[in-house]
Each structure stands twice: as C-alpha cells, then as structure tokens.
Amino acid sequence: MTDFAATKAMFHLPQGMIYLDGNSLGPLPLAATKRVATMMQDEWGEMLITGWNKAGWMQKSTDLGDRIGRLIGAEPGHVVMGDTLSIKVYQAVASALELNPTRKVVLSDNGNFPTDLYMADGLLRSLGDDYELRVVDPQAVGDNLSDDIAVLMLTQVDYRTGRVHDMQALTEQAQAKGIVTVWDLAHSAGALPVDLAACNADFAVGCSYKYLNGGPGAPAFIYVAPRHADQVRPALSGWLGHEAPFAFDLNYRPAVGVERMRVGTPPVLQLTALEAAMDIWDMVDMGSVRAKSIELCDLFIAEVEAQCPMLTLASPRDGTQRGSQVSFRFPEGYAAMQAIIARGVIGDFRAPDIMRFGFTPLYIDEADVRAAVAIIADVMGNALWDRPEYKIRSAVT
Amino acid sequence: MTDFAATKAMFHLPQGMIYLDGNSLGPLPLAATKRVATMMQDEWGEMLITGWNKAGWMQKSTDLGDRIGRLIGAEPGHVVMGDTLSIKVYQAVASALELNPTRKVVLSDNGNFPTDLYMADGLLRSLGDDYELRVVDPQAVGDNLSDDIAVLMLTQVDYRTGRVHDMQALTEQAQAKGIVTVWDLAHSAGALPVDLAACNADFAVGCSYKYLNGGPGAPAFIYVAPRHADQVRPALSGWLGHEAPFAFDLNYRPAVGVERMRVGTPPVLQLTALEAAMDIWDMVDMGSVRAKSIELCDLFIAEVEAQCPMLTLASPRDGTQRGSQVSFRFPEGYAAMQAIIARGVIGDFRAPDIMRFGFTPLYIDEADVRAAVAIIADVMGNALWDRPEYKIRSAVT
Numbered sequence: 001m002t003d004f005a006a007t008k009a010m011f012h013l014p015q016g017m018i019y020l021d022g023n024s025l026g027p028l029p030l031a032a033t034k035r036v037a038t039m040m041q042d043e044w045g046e047m048l049i050t051g052w053n054k055a056g057w058m059q060k061s062t063d064l065g066d067r068i069g070r071l072i073g074a075e076p077g078h079v080v081m082g083d084t085l086s087i088k089v090y091q092a093v094a095s096a097l098e099l100n101p102t103r104k105v106v107l108s109d110n111g112n113f114p115t116d117l118y119m120a121d122g123l124l125r126s127l128g129d130d131y132e133l134r135v136v137d138p139q140a141v142g143d144n145l146s147d148d149i150a151v152l153m154l155t156q157v158d159y160r161t162g163r164v165h166d167m168q169a170l171t172e173q174a175q176a177k178g179i180v181t182v183w184d185l186a187h188s189a190g191a192l193p194v195d196l197a198a199c200n201a202d203f204a205v206g207c208s209y210k211y212l213n214g215g216p217g218a219p220a221f222i223y224v225a226p227r228h229a230d231q232v233r234p235a236l237s238g239w240l241g242h243e244a245p246f247a248f249d250l251n252y253r254p255a256v257g258v259e260r261m262r263v264g265t266p267p268v269l270q271l272t273a274l275e276a277a278m279d280i281w282d283m284v285d286m287g288s289v290r291a292k293s294i295e296l297c298d299l300f301i302a303e304v305e306a307q308c309p310m311l312t313l314a315s316p317r318d319g320t321q322r323g324s325q326v327s328f329r330f331p332e333g334y335a336a337m338q339a340i341i342a343r344g345v346i347g348d349f350r351a352p353d354i355m356r357f358g359f360t361p362l363y364i365d366e367a368d369v370r371a372a373v374a375i376i377a378d379v380m381g382n383a384l385w386d387r388p389e390y391k392i393r394s395a396v397t
Numbered sequence: 398m399t400d401f402a403a404t405k406a407m408f409h410l411p412q413g414m415i416y417l418d419g420n421s422l423g424p425l426p427l428a429a430t431k432r433v434a435t436m437m438q439d440e441w442g443e444m445l446i447t448g449w450n451k452a453g454w455m456q457k458s459t460d461l462g463d464r465i466g467r468l469i470g471a472e473p474g475h476v477v478m479g480d481t482l483s484i485k486v487y488q489a490v491a492s493a494l495e496l497n498p499t500r501k502v503v504l505s506d507n508g509n510f511p512t513d514l515y516m517a518d519g520l521l522r523s524l525g526d527d528y529e530l531r532v533v534d535p536q537a538v539g540d541n542l543s544d545d546i547a548v549l550m551l552t553q554v555d556y557r558t559g560r561v562h563d564m565q566a567l568t569e570q571a572q573a574k575g576i577v578t579v580w581d582l583a584h585s586a587g588a589l590p591v592d593l594a595a596c597n598a599d600f601a602v603g604c605s606y607k608y609l610n611g612g613p614g615a616p617a618f619i620y621v622a623p624r625h626a627d628q629v630r631p632a633l634s635g636w637l638g639h640e641a642p643f644a645f646d647l648n649y650r651p652a653v654g655v656e657r658m659r660v661g662t663p664p665v666l667q668l669t670a671l672e673a674a675m676d677i678w679d680m681v682d683m684g685s686v687r688a689k690s691i692e693l694c695d696l697f698i699a700e701v702e703a704q705c706p707m708l709t710l711a712s713p714r715d716g717t718q719r720g721s722q723v724s725f726r727f728p729e730g731y732a733a734m735q736a737i738i739a740r741g742v743i744g745d746f747r748a749p750d751i752m753r754f755g756f757t758p759l760y761i762d763e764a765d766v767r768a769a770v771a772i773i774a775d776v777m778g779n780a781l782w783d784r785p786e787y788k789i790r791s792a793v794t
Binding site: 012021044084086121127128218250263265 | 409418421424430434441445447454482483484507510511512518532606615617630633634635644646664665668738747748
C-alpha cells in the first residue's frame with residue numbers, strides 16, 4: 001500500500017491551484033531544487049570534468065532506467081534514459097524494422113500522439129518509396145495485423161481520450177503474424193501498471209516529465225527486450241552506445257545490451273531533477289496508484305456528469321479501459337478550459353474539442369476532485385467561458 | 398575589447414585548481430545555480446504547464462540559438478538548440494544527403510570525433526549498401542573531393558591535436574564539386590571566430606558544454622544556411638519542428654526555416670543554465686578571445702618545451718592553424734596526466750598518447766599558465782607519474 005498523504009507532502013503544489021495536468025507536466029518535487037543546486041555547486045562547480053566518474057554522472061542514465069523499469073515491468077538492466085521521446089521512437093522503430101528486414105510497413109493508429117507518426121514517417125521517407133506508414137483507427141488495429149507489416153507502433157494510452165490499448169493481446173496477435181512491437185508509454189508510465197516482460201513486448205519508449213515528474217524537458221527512456229538487446233543495431237549509433245566510448249575507436253561497436261541505445265552526452269541537470277522525482281516513486285506501489293486513480297476518475301466523471309450536463313464524456317466509462325485522465329467534449333472547449341484555468345483548476349485542451357483532466361494520486365486527492373468540480377460547474381453553469389479573453393489562442397496550449 | 402578579468406570573476410573556479418579542460422566541460426558560471434533554482438521554484442513550481450508560454454520556455458531554443466549564432470557568424474534566426482551533438486550530426490548529414498540525391502558517399506577524415514563517424518555510419522547503413530562513408534587522412538581531404546561525394550562532414554578543430562581545417566577553402570572546393578558541407582564546431586564555438594555566412598557553409602552543428610560553459614549535457618545547436626532552411630526535410634521530424642505543433646495534425650508539415658530542425662521537448666533546466674553562460678558570452682568579442690587564446694597557448698608551448706623536453710608537441714606550432722588547446726605526446730601520457738591532475742592542474746588524456754590542455758581566456762590568464770607549467774614540469778622532471786596509482790584507468794578519462 002502507498003501512503004498518498006506522504007507522497008503529496010513531497011511536492012510543491014501552488015497555493016490556490018488544483019493541478020489536473022500532471023499528465024502533461026508533473027509538479028516540482030520539493031527536494032528537486034536543492035538537489036540540482038547541490039549537483040551544480042558541488043559536482044559541476046567543484047569536480048568539473050571529473051564529475052563524470054566521481055559524481056557518477058555517467059551512470060545516471062542506466063540507474064534511473066532501472067528505477068523506471070520497476071514501474072513498467074521491465075527486466076533490470078533493460079531500460080536506459082536519454083534524448084527525447086521523439087528520438088527514442090525513431091530509434092526503436094528503426095531498430096525494429098531491421099529485425100524484420102523483408103517487410104516494409106509500419107502500422108499505427110490515428111489516436112497516436114502526432115510526433116510518433118511524424119518520426120516514423122520521417123524515417124520511412126529516408127528509407128525509400130517502398131516503405132509505408134499505415135495508419136488505421138485505434139479499434140481497427142487488431143483486424144489490420146497483416147503479414148506484410150514489419151512493425152506495430154502504438155501508444156498504449158490515447159493522449160486525448162485516455163482509451164487504453166490491450167498491450168498483452170495486441171502484442172501476442174502481432175507476434176503471431178511475425179510483427180515486431182514498439183509501445184509508447186508516454187501516458188502509461190506512472191499512470192497504470194505496465195508489465196513489459198509479461199506482455200513479451202519487443203520495444204517500449206516513454207517520457208519522464210508527465211506522470212514521472214522529472215521536470216520540463218526531462219529525458220526519455222527506452223526498453224529493449226532481453227532477447228533483442230544484444231541483436232539490435234541502433235540506427236542512432238552514438239559514442240555513448242559504443243562498447244568503449246573512451247577508446248575513441250574510429251569504428252562503431254555496439255555496447256552490451258540496452259546500453260547501445262544511448263547516443264550522446266546525457267543531460268545531467270535534468271537527470272538529477274528526475275532522481276528527486278524517482279525518490280518519491282520508489283515509495284510507491286503501482287497497484288495502489290491504479291486503484292486510487294480509477295477511484296478519483298470515477299468520482300470526477302460522476303460529479304461532472306451530475307453538475308455539467310453540457311459536457312460529453314470522451315473517455316471510456318470503464319476505468320480498466322482508461323488511463324489516468326478524464327476527457328470531456330465541448331464545442332467551446334478551448335474557451336471553457338481557459339476560463340477554468342483562470343479559476344485555478346489546471347487542465348488542458350486538445351483540438352478540436354477535448355477538455356482533458358489528469359488524475360495523479362501522488363498529489364491529487366478526493367477533496368481536490370470535489371473542489372475542482374465545484375469550480376468547473378460554476379464556470380460551465382454560468383457560461384463564464386463566453387468572454388472574449390478566453391477565446392484568444394496562445395502559442396502553446 | 399573584452400575585459401577578461403571581469404569574465405573570470407563570473408565563474409566558479411575551485412580553490413587550488415587550474416582548470417585546463419574547458420574544451421571538454423566548461424566551468425560553472427556563478428549565476429547559473431541561482432538561475433536554475435529560480436526557474437525550478439518560480440516557473441516549474443508555480444507556473445507548471447503554463448511555464449511553456451508564461452516563462453518563455455518554448456522560445457529558449459531559438460533565443461539561445463541566436464546568441465550562439467553571433468559567435469559563429471550565423472545569420473540571425475538560423476541556429477536552433479536541441480538534442481545532443483550526435484543527434485544533430487545525424488540530422489544534418491541526413492538532410493544534406495537529401496539535397497544531393499544522386500550521390501551516395503559521405504566523406505570525412507580520421508581526425509574527426511568518433512561519434513560523428515558512428516552517427517554517419519549508422520545512418521548510411523540504414524540507407525543501404527550502396528551508401529558509403531569514406532574516411533581519409535585530414536590532410537588528404539582536399540585531394541579527395543571527387544564528384545561522387547554527396548556530403549563532406551568535417552570537424553573544424555581536431556579534438557586531439559587542435560589542428561584547424563580551412564573551413565572557407567574546403568567549403569569552396571567542395572561546393573565547386575557539387576558537395577554539400579556539414580561542419581562540426583564542437584571545438585570551435587567560443588574557441589575561435591567562425592564566420593559561417595562568409596564561408597557559405599551549408600550545415601553546422603556543435604555542443605554547448607565545452608567552451609560555451611552550458612554545463613554537463615547542455616544541448617547541441619544546429620545551423621542551416623538560409624538558402625537551404627526552407628528546403629530541407631528534417632529526417633528527424635519531431636513535433637516541435639512542425640509548422641503548428643499544437644494543432645496535433647496527423648501529417649507532418651515542416652516549420653519555417655531552421656525551426657524545423659527542432660525535434661522533441663526541450664530540456665528547460667539545461668537551457669536555463671546555458672542562459673547564465675551566454676550572459677557572459679554576450680560581453681565577449683571573439684576577436685579578443687582568439688588573440689588572447691593564441692597568446693596563452695604560445696606561452697604554454699614555449700614554457701613546456703623549455704622545461705619538459707620529454708614532451709613532444711602534437712598541436713600545430715602556428716597559432717592560426719590551432720584551436721584553443723595544446724596537446725603533447727608522451728608514451729606514458731595517461732599516467733602523466735593523472736599525476737598532473739593529482740597536483741591540481743586539470744587537463745585530459747586522449748588515446749593513445751595525447752596529453753591535452755585547453756586554454757579559455759574567459760577564465761584562464763597568464764599567471765595560470767605559468768603556475769600550471771611549473772607543476773607539469775615538476776611532475777615530468779621528477780617522473781612523479783611513474784607510480785602504480787596513476788596507471789589505473791578509470792571508466793571515463
């Protein structure tokens with residue numbers, strides 16, 4: 001069991017704000033600022049170049065990978081941090097394609113986060129006209145697992161609706177057709193229990209700035225199944241994925257296992273902030289998180305539906321089919337979300353009409369949910385969103 | 398003219414250390430720790446997701462790109478930060494290859510930093526057997542610019558010896574043969590004046606943790622010449638390089654100009670530390686840096702040669718042919734460097750026998766050079782390196 005009152009006390013949560021957007025950027029762990037400052041002063045400042053060894057900077061990418069690995073059911077030693085999720089998607093898909101050299105199609109769905117599709121598209125265009133990115137409706141994925149497909153690339157939890165793909169079943173179906181799988185866990189890691197090993201997943205990637213609370217621009221992670229880890233050729237073959245980076249060989253020799261998926265110099269400040277977040281995650285059991293998350297989401301849905309009849313549920317009603325977020329559709333969703341944000345309840349908007357709210361038991365409790373709904377109901381019931389200032393779109397929403 | 402006493406006062410320099418390794422990892426700007434802490438508390442902590450707009454996080458990649466652009470002669474608006482140097486090499490070479498679609502060869506030299514070769518090799522292997530990475534001796538590059546070459550990929554300053562390629566002449570020769578150029582400025586940016594626009598360079602990349610002092614894992618930069626910026630297809634086509642990232646289109650449309658070379662979510666903590674470093678660089682004139690750097694390097698060479706006859710100069714003697722570092726060869730170079738480091742003079746070792754010292758006028762002055770040579774001469778003259786403890790190789794050197 002997890003003590004969520006204890007975890008909540010470990011975050012900086014602004015006064016007068018109910019933060020329901022941890023699925024986009026998690027809040028600041030209280031210990032993070034000092035930890036980064038100490039790293040900067042005592043390690044960068046005093047050790048300088050020797051910090052790579054003395055302060056263990058070079059190890060952070062694998063140590064943190066293992067700590068995240070526990071949350072997603074990865075075998076120890078098979079997750080490594082680095083780069084951004086976009087880059088890791090590219091690397092995973094490129095590596096997966098090479099495991100299936102006679103096939104030329106990557107299958108995905110139109111509920112995937114756009115950057116996954118963009119990165120795959122960019123890769124396939126580089127490889128030639130005979131490669132194809134095939135994009136189908138999320139519910140049609142199973143029926144489209146044909147034996148011309150090399151790679152199935154899916155995001156487990158839909159970023160807009162929270163709909164969850166059945167990772168176990170789709171992986172099994174895909175593999176039965178000789179397809180290699182790449183799972184994006186952006187909205188899964190820290191949101192719901194994932195068991196990569198039990199699902200027999202081939203590759204998985206994810207980011208650490210959402211539910212994991214690593215901070216803006218925190219690095220991504222990549223998982224390679226043990227059976228592939230010593231076989232794959234990392235298309236992005238950088239020096240830190242070399243067997244002996246500091247031998248400065250002219251020829252690339254991949255490191256043992258998932259280490260070969262490292263590319264360039266790791267972002268030590270970001271990794272240090274992420275360590276503070278993982279100190280909290282180390283106290284947490286994903287089963288407890290999932291149970292509490294479903295409870296909070298169910299309560300939110302019930303209260304919003306009771307108080308805001310103009311909002312239409314866009315997420316699955318069945319908690320087991322939903323990630324750790326709840327979305328509603330509303331034609332003036334952008335303005336409505338701005339008006340709600342102006343009242344201190346932070347959710348976000350996703351085009352064309354999705355109002356999205358994330359529920360993260362580490363720092364959101366039942367009282368927060370009730371208080372948030374009271375504000376949402378007030379804004380919606382009194383049409384407070386129908387003011388010009390809420391309709392001006394900002395660059396980032 | 399630059400006031401180097403003023404810039405020196407803006408760095409944290411450890412007591413009892415003379416730091417001649419700023420070409421590997423620059424020291425901590427005094428303002429950086431507070432700046433990052435403030436960003437973490439007041440922006441991440443208080444603004445949370447709204448920090449992307451309110452605190453200008455999304456703009457940092459281009460704003461910092463312009464500030465670095467001034468040091469490397471880039472036209473404003475044509476440099477953007479992101480990822481690591483390895484990733485940016487890949488992106489530049491992939492984009493450059495597509496500008497030259499009938500050719501299949503990338504030419505480089507064996508003095509290039511290994512990761513550049515690894516990344517290009519990884520890319521070319523993905524593209525197929527008809528692609529070739531051709532690696533020649535640095536001095537043979539000019540003679541090998543044949544018209545089957547698509548891309549010339551060079552690092553301007555050799556990381557081991559400091560030997561400088563003639564960027565202007567090689568770019569001109571290459572372009573006369575229809576070759577697209579990619580310049581790696583890892584050991585150039587902040588080390589010597591670079592004029593990308595005057596050289597008519599096509600692509601350039603570099604890192605910000607060496608001479609630019611952005612901290613361990615600070616992001617890379619990429620330059621695309623204005624004539625190519627709206628033409629190139631970024632092989633790594635991520636959502637932040639999309640024309641409208643927050644429209645969440647399923648199809649990729651590149652952003653205007655160099656913005657399309659952005660990939661994923663930027664590392665805001667690292668970018669904030671880099672801002673503190675760039676506040677110092679904004680006070681600096683690269684002509685003054687170059688003049689002072691040559692003076693310091695010349696002094697170091699003269700003093701070492703006078704006091705340490707067992708060391709053989711590995712760098713060009715002519716300051717105009719050398720970056721901002723001096724290297725000496727010594728068969729027991731590894732142990733010798735460990736012994737020197739133990740005495741507080743920090744340089745580094747590069748296999749097989751290179752002892753490397755960086756000179757960075759922003760915080761190294763003549764008195765530092767003389768004091769460093771006195772220690773080096775003592776270690777070498779008394780063979781202090783010939784102790785077992787200095788011969789044990791650590792993982793990172």
